[in-house]
Amino acid sequence: MSTLRTLNEAFAELERRADTLSARSEQAPGTGPAPRRRRPSRRVLVTAAAVMGAAVVVAGVAIGVSLRSNGGDPQGHGAQPAASASKHPTTLWQAKDAPCPAHPASHATLGAVLRYDKGCLRLISLAGTFHSPMKATAGESNGQWQVHADLTKQQAATFTRATRATVGKQLAMVNHGTVLSAPIVEEPITTPHFQITTTSKAQAQRVARLLNEP
Amino acid sequence: MEFTEYVREQRPSLLRFATVLTGQAWLADDVVSDVLGRAFERWDHIDSLARPHAYVRRMIVNDYLSWRRRLLRTTPTSDIERSSTATADSSEQYAERDAMIGRLRRLPRRQRAAVVLRYYAGLPDAEIAAELGCRTSTVRSQISRALTTLRITEEAPSMTSIPEER
Incomplete structure (x- = not known):
């Protein structure tokens, strides 16, 4: 398995190839930035292909429309409107990674497998419950993206209890069937502030948004 | 901004984006050239937008996803794709990246x-x-x-x- 770092290295290598090509075309006179004229032969080919393709496209669109109306999106449950979802309590579960089923559960129950942004989690035991959203912000320090969250007294007590029982394990924060975040607990959260160190900027921003308005 | 000025400043970054998107520098060059050709025809409109560069980038994505682009499946064989800069101590990392x-x-x-x-x-x-x-x-x-x-x-x-x- 690879990590996002390999993906970024692949992007950097492709950038380098683009720069090599730019350098080469700058050296050759007359092939500068001016947009090239399309060759007529290609246009004929394109037109012919387009005419042949048209029938296929029409058929394809018809099939696509019928599939879409039957199919639906298996991940649709992830996008809950914030206003209605905030009525539901946020629950803390001891969790561990699990293979993704074809149809993940839409509500958190013991043993359920829930999909989150990159994979699936099996919820093992309920570790706590609270009702109000947290105050969270995403930020970068020392090259790492983090989410800082501030807790109310009631939330802090719940977190202390839940994290004491799950040190070294994944703790999933679940609101109405959506996993807000599922970090590994490195130490018990004994203060009303905690931070989640994420692997990317996008992940930090997503988690902060979800924690603020679950 | 004048069109020629925009092209001079932004073409390298457009080409990088298109290469990452398409995976092939020659195809990226083709897509960027076609898109800039069309952008030139409507530059007055594009230049008046809040984010002209984002608009051109979107044109590149659309071109890449278009039917016309999918129908053309020619691949020039003379293009040099691979660099031979791999050294012994980090070859594994290069292999992973190329994979x-x-x-x-x-x-x-x-x-x-x-x-x-x-x-x-x-x-x-x-x-x-x-x-x-x-x-x-x-x-x-x-x-x-x-x-x-x-x-x-x-x-x-x-x-x-x-x-x-x-």
């Missing part, structure tokens, strides 16, 4: 575009959805499927307590 480029190339185009827009261009999911003309949940499921194909696991984040005196 990743290969897997990227085999992704379906829309999944590829979604992955590139999130992890290369750094766009939020809602903007990617607007750019690809689909729902945000569809973007997420496409990226999730793509990451499985690319064999990428995002390590689980970790949680720590922050001392009171903050």
Whole structure:
């Protein structure tokens, strides 16, 4: 398995190839930035292909429309409107990674497998419950993206209890069937502030948004 | 900004974006040239927009995803793709990176575009959805499927307590 770092290295290598090509075309006179004229032969080919393709496209669109109306999106449950979802309590579960089923559960129950942004989690035991959203912000320090969250007294007590029982394990924060975040607990959260160190900027921003308005 | 000025300043970054998107420098060059040709015809309109560069980038994505582009499947064989800069001590890392480029190339185009827009261009999911003309949940499921194909696991984040005196 690879990590996002390999993906970024692949992007950097492709950038380098683009720069090599730019350098080469700058050296050759007359092939500068001016947009090239399309060759007529290609246009004929394109037109012919387009005419042949048209029938296929029409058929394809018809099939696509019928599939879409039957199919639906298996991940649709992830996008809950914030206003209605905030009525539901946020629950803390001891969790561990699990293979993704074809149809993940839409509500958190013991043993359920829930999909989150990159994979699936099996919820093992309920570790706590609270009702109000947290105050969270995403930020970068020392090259790492983090989410800082501030807790109310009631939330802090719940977190202390839940994290004491799950040190070294994944703790999933679940609101109405959506996993807000599922970090590994490195130490018990004994203060009303905690931070989640994420692997990317996008992940930090997503988690902060979800924690603020679950 | 004048069109020629825009091209001089932004063509390299457009070419980089298009190469990451298409996986092939020659194809990226073709796409960027075609798009700039069309942008020139409507430059007065594009220049009056709030973010002309974002608009041109979107033209590139659309061109890459277009039927016309899919129908042309010619591949020049003279293009030099691979660099021979690999050294003994880091060859494994290069191999892993090249394997990743290969897997990227085999992704379906829309999944590829979604992955590139999130992890290369750094766009939020809602903007990617607007750019690809689909729902945000569809973007997420496409990226999730793509990451499985690319064999990428995002390590689980970790949680720590922050001392009171903050």
